[in-house]
Amino acid sequence: MASTNRRPPMVCCPEHPDSPLVEDYHAGDMICPDCGLVVGDRVVDVGTEWRTFSNEKDTKDPSRVGAAENPLLDGSDLSTMIETGPNLATDEFGKPVYRNRRTMNSADRSLLNAFREINQMGDRLNLPKMIADRASTLFKQVQESKSLKGRSNDAVCAACMYIACRQEGVPRTLKEICAVSKISKKEIGRVFKLILKTLETNVELITTGDFMSRFCSNLGLSTRIQKGATHIARKAVDMYLVPGRSPISVAAAAIYMASQASNEKKTQKEIGDVAGVAEVTIRQAYKLMYPKALDLFPKDFKFDTPIEQLPTQ
Structure with a gap:
């Protein structure tokens, strides 16, 4: 089966077919340099409409296309405004000048x-x-x-x-x-x-794990403390030790408990400054969790301070 794809005919001078044509962008013509015959017209100038001062001459200049449109805006198109009145701007031939103006409503x-x-x-x-x-x-x-x-x-x-x-x-x-x-x-x-x-939309409920890694990172705590605090917070929620408490305050109290049991101790004020929780809020959540501290810590947690020596509040 023969192919149906055909190449478009090449534009050339009928008298001098081998002569390279000269493009006159000002007039929009393609001219034969040997005989001066206008072979093609209405050539589109793909260059910029103003001077550019870019040093990269070998790259394409995208200035002509303008800025990218914002799909979130209704009037992001370019519209043509025709100027009228006694002060109508004209070119050197006395013809009116039409300008493209970017319009934007309130x-x-x-x-x-x-x-x-x-x-x-x-x-x-x-x-x-x-x-x-x-x-x-x-x-x-x-x-x-x-x-x-x-x-x-x-x-x-x-x-x-x-x-x-x-x-x-x-x-x-x-x-x-x-x-x-x-x-x-x-x-x-x-x-x-x-x-x-x-x-009519909804959002997922936030949990203590959503903030744990960020809070521990900002406090400069190790991964071991972060894993221990995550386990403590999750177990405290599962055991209903902190009913009505926000996940942020529970996460802060769990970080305080895990840090106090390690050699990377952090005060309630330091944790509160990072988590955006008041010290009294951390203290109240910690007091609810402290009686069950033995059940909250993971089994493989390495204690630097025994649970019996943890602060009671």
């Missing part, structure tokens, strides 16, 4: 400001860009629903970042979100609940 401007705030929060929290993108998508969905009118965009941005972190499996505490935003913890929690109700 809604897109508000979205851009919100996306910028979300990206800044992600940078302060050292989060990957996909977390900020998820938060930006949540913010746009909230804006389109128009159910949170009257709430400040900063509060919605902070709540969206909190939800995105939990949905992506890298949860952050409300205090951590509060520290990188201008909104109080109470307001972020209130908007967080409203967003979940508005978007």
Whole structure:
């Protein structure tokens, strides 16, 4: 079976077929240099429309295509605005000049400001860009629903970042979100609940293991202490020793117990500063766990301080 693929005919001068054609981009013509015959017209100039000062002459210049479009914006296209009036700009031949202008409505401007705030929060929290993108998508969905009118965009941005972190499996505490935003913890929690109700979505419940590795790393504790604290926190939850306590306070109390039984002792204040938990909260959770300390530690844990000598509070 014969192939149906055919090469397009080569453009050449009928009188001088071997002569290389000259492209005149100003006029948009292809001219034969021997006889001056215009062989082709309407040649598209793929170069830039302005001067560039790049030293890399052998690479392609992408300046002509402009900036990348943001799919989260409604008016991200380039529109042509025709200028009218007595002060109409003209070229050297007296023809009107048509300019492409980037137009943006107030809604897109508000979205851009919100996306910028979300990206800044992600940078302060050292989060990957996909977390900020998820938060930006949540913010746009909230804006389109128009159910949170009257709430400040900063509060919605902070709540969206909190939800995105939990949905992506890298949860952050409300205090951590509060520290990188201008909104109080109470307001972020209130908007967080409203967003979940508005978007009819849910988030996974946070556990002590979600924060354990990060807290131990920030405290400079070894892997042995981290494994012991993780086991202690999980057993305390399974044995219902800390009912009603937040996973963050349970994780902090477990780290305190594991560190006190090792040679890498940390105070309640040091742990509280990293976990964002008050010392009294850690103390209360620790007092609930201390009577069952023997059952909480893993069997292979190496004690530098016996359980009998652990602090009682």
